[in-house]
Amino acid sequence: MTARSGTSYRHSQRGPWHLLLEGVGVVLMVVALVSGVPSAARLLLFGVGTMFLVIGSSFRVLTVEDQGDRLSVRFGPLPLFRTSIPYDDIRDVEDGRTLLLDGWGIHLSLRGGWVWNIWGRRCVVIRHRRGTLRIGTDDAENLLRFLRRRVGIGRGS
Known part of the structure; x- marks a missing residue:
């Protein structure tokens, strides 16, 4: 206080959960960049990976304030x-x-x-x-x- x-x-x-979310996001983005899957799938993987990174960055800390x-x-x-x-x-x-x-x-x-x-x-x-x-x-x-x-x-x- x-x-x-x-x-x-x-x-x-x-809390530690952001590490899991951000880790999944990075993996999905790397897979999107280096895999041989079709362009639409790469774009989807990259977009979902970005979403995981953003959500992970939103859940690093919980602040309660007057x-x-x-x-x-x-x-x-x-x-x-x-x-x-x-x-x-x-x-x-x-x-x-x-x-x-x-x-x-x-x-x-x-x-x-x-x-x-x-x-x-x-x-x-x-x-x-x-x-x-x-x-x-x-x-x-x-x-x-x-x-x-x-x-x-x-x-x-």
């Missing part, structure tokens, strides 16, 4: 995937764990709501006006403390 005014929060967590009136959650460094929740919409927060089947990335949870996770199973469960969001984090205690203080709910309010 950073302390700009003693009440701000910013935390970034890295934005004044809202909590911002974004993957990066290529900022293709982001969401935010206004603090006024937050109804409850709690410590949680994702299911093994929840995995990593951005997707619907088997228990309802969305999962945004880069690595590990620890998460903070946020119940808000529009549903539930599980944010995977290796800094659950500090995020919970910040949110409880910020929205005035639960322990530590």
Whole structure:
């Protein structure tokens, strides 16, 4: 947790999955460049490889940050995937764990709501006006403390 005014929060967590995505992308691009397959297939392989590189570059780090009136959650460094929740919409927060089947990335949870996770199973469960969001984090205690203080709910309010 950073302390700009003693009440701000910013935390970034890295995960290894981008290496797999980027590796597949490089392999597909190399195959496209050196193989003897028809031009259309090479173009397709190169395009899919590029897509894997771009997506991999989007999932290197998950950053959770106080934005004044809202909590911002974004993957990066290529900022293709982001969401935010206004603090006024937050109804409850709690410590949680994702299911093994929840995995990593951005997707619907088997228990309802969305999962945004880069690595590990620890998460903070946020119940808000529009549903539930599980944010995977290796800094659950500090995020919970910040949110409880910020929205005035639960322990530590």
